[in-house]
Amino acid sequence: MTDYYFTENPNAEHDEKHWSYELLGHKLNFISDRGVFSKNTIDFGTRTLLEAIQIAGSAEKILDVGCGYGPIGISLAKIFPEIQVQMTDVNERALGLAKRNAVANSVEKQTQIYKSDAYENIDDTDFTTIISNPPVRAGKSVVETIIVEAKSHLKAGGQLVIVLQKKQGAPSAKKLMQETFGNVEVLKKNKGYYILRSAHE
Numbered sequence: 477m478t479d480y481y482f483t484e485n486p487n488a489e490h491d492e493k494h495w496s497y498e499l500l501g502h503k504l505n506f507i508s509d510r511g512v513f514s515k516n517t518i519d520f521g522t523r524t525l526l527e528a529i530q531i532a533g534s535a536e537k538i539l540d541v542g543c544g545y546g547p548i549g550i551s552l553a554k555i556f557p558e559i560q561v562q563m564t565d566v567n568e569r570a571l572g573l574a575k576r577n578a579v580a581n582s583v584e585k586q587t588q589i590y591k592s593d594a595y596e597n598i599d600d601t602d603f604t605t606i607i608s609n610p611p612v613r614a615g616k617s618v619v620e621t622i623i624v625e626a627k628s629h630l631k632a633g634g635q636l637v638i639v640l641q642k643k644q645g646a647p648s649a650k651k652l653m654q655e656t657f658g659n660v661e662v663l664k665k666n667k668g669y670y671i672l673r674s675a676h677e
Contacts (some may be wrong), residue, residue: 484566486511499551500526505580507544512570513544513611521669522547522609525639528664528671533606534558539629541594541608541622548573548607553583562591562600594621595629613643619645625648625653628674637663637673646670 488510494504497518499647508515513520524626531538531552536559540549543563553561565571569571571589578584606626619640626636630655634652653660657674663676664671 483567485489486569496669498542499523499546499547500555502545502551502554504551504554505577506547507573507576507580509569510565512567512573513537513631515545520607520667521639521641524664524666524669525609525637525658525671529605529607530663531556531559536560536604537600538562539598539600539603539606540564540581541592541626542611543574543589544570544609545591548609549589550574550577550581550583552607553578554581554588557586559584559586561587562598562603562668563587563589564598566591566593567576567599570589577630594618595625600630601629604631604634605630606636608636608638608639610638613638616645616648619649620652621639623649624656626654627676632676634676635673636676637671639671642668642670646672 491510493508496503533556538561540563541550549561549563563574574589578587583588608622610622640649650660651670652675660674663671663673
């Protein structure tokens, strides 16, 4: 067993950190630990995605695939108090932290946080937005699954928004999104990170 963030039970010794970070004008409080992705700060890809994504507001039903300890889903729930956010991951340590972080930021009533390998345990097919900062170290097939299977979980008019680095497969992901959805756009490029969006038309 490794301590990679994409494993179910990271075997790294616990070393919890409590810290705050301002995202989109809101100061949020986080608990992180070893064995989860970007435990020391909000990673640049997540910050870039949050700056680029467009959320309508009250009618939104959001799914955060590979949520880690929760920065994307919790940020959106805090900014848009009327939306509902489902957050999933395979990493049980990350899920436990995400639940605690939802409570710490008073968004636990807006969020459902549960274990799922990609869409394995996700039954809903009416999400307006699916978001992912995908676990590239888990392999190309995982990223491809997140992209391809998103279509069957989005309602008409919904969107898939992902962040990837150019060197970690953004061009091939862009091509796959075009093939899957018939459209793709680059919402933002910054320091090698691409924010890609496809609409389920």
